[in-house]
Amino acid sequence: MPFYLYQLTYSKDAIKAMVAKPSDREAAARKLIEALGGKLHHMFFAFGQYDVICLIEGPDDKFMMAGAAAVASAGTVSGSATTKLMTSADAMAALAKAGEVLGAYKPPHG
Template sequence: MPFYLFQGRYTSDAIKAMITKPQDREVAARSMIEAMGGKLHHMFFCFGHDDVVALIEAPDDETAAGCTMIVGASGAMSGGATTKLLTSAQAQAAMKKAGAGVAKYTPATG
């Protein structure tokens, strides 16, 4: 199954709710992802631009997008992004394909 990196920012209301009533958001995320046929490998709260990052495995892009839509529709996030990840083997296969097609590409010139 493909891997995806989710990065998200909670709304101020969601952060206030977690301060008022501390809760394990990983349990909620895992339940939803598993119900959609995926697997939550890791979820971390973090400093910086994002509040949370998660490594997710899903059967396909549509499932990953559906998970993202559920989280987005909840109103708990003020923004985020989902990035499809490639294994090293997949990246090497892409490199081989690029090597086979590179001779057919003409870069833009000024």
Template sequence: MPFYLFRGRYNTDALRALVDEPQDREKVAGEMIAAMGGKLHHLFFCFGDEDVVALIEAPSDEVMAACALVVGASGTMAGGATTKLMTSQEAMGAMSAAKAGRGAYRPVGG
């Protein structure tokens, strides 16, 4: 199954709710992702531009998009992004395909 990196920022109300009543968001997120056929490998709270990052395995881009839509539609996030990840083996396959297709490309100005 493909892997994805989800990054998110909670809105002020959600942060206030987490401070007022600490909650295990990893458990809740993991249950939702599992219900959609995926697996939450890790959820980390962090400093910086994002409040949380999660490593998720999902059966398809559509399932991952659905998971992100569920979270986004909840109204608790101020923003977020999902990045599709590739294993080293998948990247090497892409490199081999690029090598094979390089001859069909004409660079700018070329």
């Protein structure tokens, strides 16, 4: 199954609510991901642009979009990003395939 890096930034109201009454956000994320047929491998809180970073495994891109949309629809996220990840083996296969078709692409010339 594909892997996804999901990063989110909580809204100010969400941070305020979590400070006032902390709750296990990893358990909530795991429940959603498993309900959609995926697996949460890791969830980290972070410093910087994103408050949370998750490594998620799921069946396909529709799975990931459904999960991200469900989280966003709650109104507690002010921003997010999803990156589809590849294993090293898949990347090596893609690079080999690129090598096979190099002559098919003509770059623009100025």
